[in-house]
Amino acid sequence: MPYAFLKPMVLDNNLTPAGYGEWDRFAFLDGLARRYPRFVITGDEVRMLKHCPVFDRPGPVFDPEVKRAPSEEVRGCSEELQRILAQTLQEGN
Numbered sequence: 217m218p219y220a221f222l223k224p225m226v227l228d229n230n231l232t233p234a235g236y237g238e239w240d241r242f243a244f245l246d247g248l249a250r251r252y253p254r255f256v257i258t259g260d261e262v263r264m265l266k267h268c269p270v271f272d273r274p275g276p277v278f279d280p281e282v283k284r285a286p287s288e289e290v291r292g293c294s295e296e297l298q299r300i301l302a303q304t305l306q307e308g309n
Contacts, residue, residue: 226238226262227240265278
């Protein structure tokens with residue numbers, strides 16, 4: 217069995233692992249982290265599947281679609297750039 221440095225999971229609002237196919241928060245444990253918390257809960261919603269629907273292999277795998285949780289603000293470089301461009305276009309009209 218290969219050693220994994222990251223342990224991905226999907227957690228509900230009670231920080232309990234969500235079931236397969238359920239949309240909830242992406243979280244992970246990082247065994248190599250030294251300068252940030254080893255346990256991270258993101259603002260992204262994902263779902264874990266038992267079986268890969270694309271390559272017909274056993275999972276677990278994540279659904280390729282990732283959503284931002286409704287209670288979380290949009291963050292990240294690409295989202296910020298998109299916001300700035302939209303604002304600039306709106307001001308130009």
